[in-house]
Amino acid sequence: MSGGTVADFLRSPRGMLALFACTFAGAVLLAVAAAFNRPFFEKFVAEKYGVVTAQEDSLMRTTDPASFVRKVQLLTPGKQTRLYEIWMQRPGKYPEQMPAWILSGNRDTLFQRIRVTLLAGSAVQRQMAALFLSRTRLPEAKVMLLDERKRAYRRDEQDVVSYLDELLRTQ
Amino acid sequence: MSTKPSHFRLLLRTFLLMDLRGQHYARATGAKPGELIPPLYWVIGQYLFISAVTAIALFGRVDVLPYTFVMLTLSALLSISAVVVEFNEVALNFTDTQVIGHIPVHRRAYAAARIANLIFYLLLFSVALVIFPAIIGAALRGSDWSYTLVYAFAACCANLIFPLLAILLYTLRPPEPDKSDFRDVMAWTQIVLALVVFYGAQMMLRDGQHRLEMFLSYPPAWMHWVPTWWLAQWVTEMVQGNAPAGLLWGAVIALLTVALLAFTLYRLASFYRAIRTGYEHLSAERTPAPSRGIQLLSGWLASGRAQRSSVQFVLLLLRRDPDLRMRMLPQVATLAALVLLGLMTGQMGNPFAGGGSTAQSPSMAIAVVQILVISVPMLMHNFLYSRDFESSWLLWSAPAGPRGSLHAHSVRRVVLWLVVLPVCLVLGLVFAWRWQDPVSALLHLGLGWLQCVIISYVALEGIGLKVPFSEPLAKGGLSGKVAPLLAAVATGATFLGFLEFFAAQKLLYTAIFAVLLLCLFAFAKFKDGGSFVFQKNNLSKS
Numbered sequence: 001m002s003g004g005t006v007a008d009f010l011r012s013p014r015g016m017l018a019l020f021a022c023t024f025a026g027a028v029l030l031a032v033a034a035a036f037n038r039p040f041f042e043k044f045v046a047e048k049y050g051v052v053t054a055q056e057d058s059l060m061r062t063t064d065p066a067s068f069v070r071k072v073q074l075l076t077p078g079k080q081t082r083l084y085e086i087w088m089q090r091p092g093k094y095p096e097q098m099p100a101w102i103l104s105g106n107r108d109t110l111f112q113r114i115r116v117t118l119l120a121g122s123a124v125q126r127q128m129a130a131l132f133l134s135r136t137r138l139p140e141a142k143v144m145l146l147d148e149r150k151r152a153y154r155r156d157e158q159d160v161v162s163y164l165d166e167l168l169r170t171q
Numbered sequence: 172m173s174t175k176p177s178h179f180r181l182l183l184r185t186f187l188l189m190d191l192r193g194q195h196y197a198r199a200t201g202a203k204p205g206e207l208i209p210p211l212y213w214v215i216g217q218y219l220f221i222s223a224v225t226a227i228a229l230f231g232r233v234d235v236l237p238y239t240f241v242m243l244t245l246s247a248l249l250s251i252s253a254v255v256v257e258f259n260e261v262a263l264n265f266t267d268t269q270v271i272g273h274i275p276v277h278r279r280a281y282a283a284a285r286i287a288n289l290i291f292y293l294l295l296f297s298v299a300l301v302i303f304p305a306i307i308g309a310a311l312r313g314s315d316w317s318y319t320l321v322y323a324f325a326a327c328c329a330n331l332i333f334p335l336l337a338i339l340l341y342t343l344r345p346p347e348p349d350k351s352d353f354r355d356v357m358a359w360t361q362i363v364l365a366l367v368v369f370y371g372a373q374m375m376l377r378d379g380q381h382r383l384e385m386f387l388s389y390p391p392a393w394m395h396w397v398p399t400w401w402l403a404q405w406v407t408e409m410v411q412g413n414a415p416a417g418l419l420w421g422a423v424i425a426l427l428t429v430a431l432l433a434f435t436l437y438r439l440a441s442f443y444r445a446i447r448t449g450y451e452h453l454s455a456e457r458t459p460a461p462s463r464g465i466q467l468l469s470g471w472l473a474s475g476r477a478q479r480s481s482v483q484f485v486l487l488l489l490r491r492d493p494d495l496r497m498r499m500l501p502q503v504a505t506l507a508a509l510v511l512l513g514l515m516t517g518q519m520g521n522p523f524a525g526g527g528s529t530a531q532s533p534s535m536a537i538a539v540v541q542i543l544v545i546s547v548p549m550l551m552h553n554f555l556y557s558r559d560f561e562s563s564w565l566l567w568s569a570p571a572g573p574r575g576s577l578h579a580h581s582v583r584r585v586v587l588w589l590v591v592l593p594v595c596l597v598l599g600l601v602f603a604w605r606w607q608d609p610v611s612a613l614l615h616l617g618l619g620w621l622q623c624v625i626i627s628y629v630a631l632e633g634i635g636l637k638v639p640f641s642e643p644l645a646k647g648g649l650s651g652k653v654a655p656l657l658a659a660v661a662t663g664a665t666f667l668g669f670l671e672f673f674a675a676q677k678l679l680y681t682a683i684f685a686v687l688l689l690c691l692f693a694f695a696k697f698k699d700g701g702s703f704v705f706q707k708n709n710l711s712k713s
């Protein structure tokens with residue numbers, strides 16, 4: 001087919017419709033490729049936390065809960081959420097009651113921060129946040145855990161549902 | 172005599188042919204009438220791009236309901252803009268009466284052909300808007316392949332219902348030929364949305380606080396009243412919940428769409444009858460008479476007869492040339508997109524309210540003003556081009572001097588006072604409302620305005636605006652020539668933005684920053700005055 005004929009064809013209604021059909025077919029292929037590669041896209045869904053400094057680590061390794069709670073209450077909301085982020089990176093290193101002590105600060109801000117993790121964190125981070133909530137043993141935390149369980153159920157995340165069931169049983 | 176079905180077929184075929192090579196998106200897409208690929212194709216491409224970027228950006232980050240809501244809303248908005256832009260081509264063309272008015276075409280045949288044309292047109296756009304969200308949505312967690320079908324149905328209904336409502340609204344007004352300005356503005360809706368999507372996706376990926384995802388997942392109460400939210404709830408219910416009960420609502424949605432189509436058919440038929448009888452009596456469009464408004468504005472913007480005439484000339488061409496106005500819209504649209512994103516993501520904090528301790532980051536509030544500052548040279552540069560550039564020899568020979576400094580100053584004043592100042596006022600109102608602090612808003616915009624004035628003087632030298640309206644608009648010409656200047660201005664404005672960010676933390680620093688700007692302003696004005704005197708001397712010598 002000569003160049004002129006192709007141009008003529010593309011200028012005709014049939015050619016235009018063929019061009020649209022080809023474009024749409026290409027778009028379908030791209031969309032299907034994206035749909036079958038969900039793990040690739042989910043790889044980027046994770047929270048990033050700042051590196052824990054030695055000073056922050058020593059603060060979190062407290063053996064005096066009363067003093068720690070007093071210090072937390074003096075911190076700004078931003079610094080209180082930082083304590084949560086430190087715990088999220090090293091949950092096994094600090095006392096088991098640490099989440100409850102951290103939540104002695106500005107609860108609304110901290111619950112909001114945990115909500116962000118539950119929504120925008122990786123699968124592991126979401127489980128850590130759920131563990132944090134369960135260790136506070138607060139009624140609001142239980143409500144959040146139940147909400148998260150509902151969401152995980154809607155999202156067909158059976159492993160998350162089982163994990164949350166386990167946590168809720170211990171409440 | 173032909174029968175009505177043959178009228179319908181012939182009309183529909185003609186309308187479809189005209190659709191496929193329609194030129195109404197030419198300005199927004201940059202396509203020319205003679206090009207092989209018509210503007211409609213690029214619009215479809217833009218729609219695919221917008222829906223693909225949005226769907227991929229949200230993929231894996233939000234659940235089925237917010238994802239569906241965003242995609243349906245975007246789809247409905249773009250469909251409405253498509254119909255408004257091409258209203259005369261797909262719904263009702265006033266000049267049709269001149270072509271077929273003398274043939275006994277029944278108004279119902281005409282209306283039916285128009286509706287069929289409209290359905291084809293909207294379905295073409297719907298396919299472009301549905302492919303990515305429907306397929307990617309099926310891969311969301313908690314979704315399955317039934318999502319593709321349900322979403323496609325809901326999106327097609329939304330893409331018909333909302334544009335049909337827009338047409339019905341349009342037919343409420345008296346039947347008279349449309350002015351193209353509003354349609355031109357609507358043609359840029361897709362550009363604004365593309366910018367919102369582009370910047371929004373980047374911000375969402377970079378935002379450590381995940382504000383957009385939080386906003387969509389925990390929406391404010393008013394969002395539950397948005398009709399696309401209801402549709403999104405229905406789609407989610409069908410995929411995740413009780414499908415049999417949802418089928419009933421699906422039937423209701425389909426019925427509503429069909430009823431709306433029938434009513435629009437009836438309204439278009441009535442409207443066609445009205446224009447058929449009334450069109451011949453409409454007076455010819457008046458040629459623009461010497462405007463009192465232009466005279467008043469030029470008297471306000473300039474002193475002296477020569478300067479006033481020059482400003483009048485610039486204003487007249489600004490009023491006559493829709494291309495010139497359209498070229499300025501991208502800059503303003505970018506600002507609108509940034510303001511929307513700043514408001515939605517909570518980055519529109521008050522920089523003068525205690526710096527880092529404020530609940531909201533002030534980064535976007537400063538960025539918006541700096542983007543306005545950066546856009547001043549580009550806005551002025553637009554005045555170099557014109558459709559009627561061949562007539563510019565008149566300006567070259569005019570007494571404003573061979574270097575055209577007088578006209579360049581007129582352009583500077585018109586851009587500053589009639590484009591930048593209104594934008595500043597609107598931004599000031601937005602900031603004052605957001606911060607609940609009119610004084611801070613006034614101070615922020617005052618400093619921004621001063622920077623715009625300084626940059627306008629700098630740009631006079633840099634953009635080479637010797638004689639305005641003297642060059643044809645060529646591809647790449649709009650930004651290629653001034654790219655080095657724009658890069659320098661962008662660097663300077665960014666630096667000033669950083670300075671303001673830090674200066675805003677203390678009143679003393681703010682005062683020092685304001686004095687620095689005043690010094691720069693005095694220097695720019697002095698330097699410009701020197702060159703103007705020099706030109707006047709040259710002129711008197713010659």
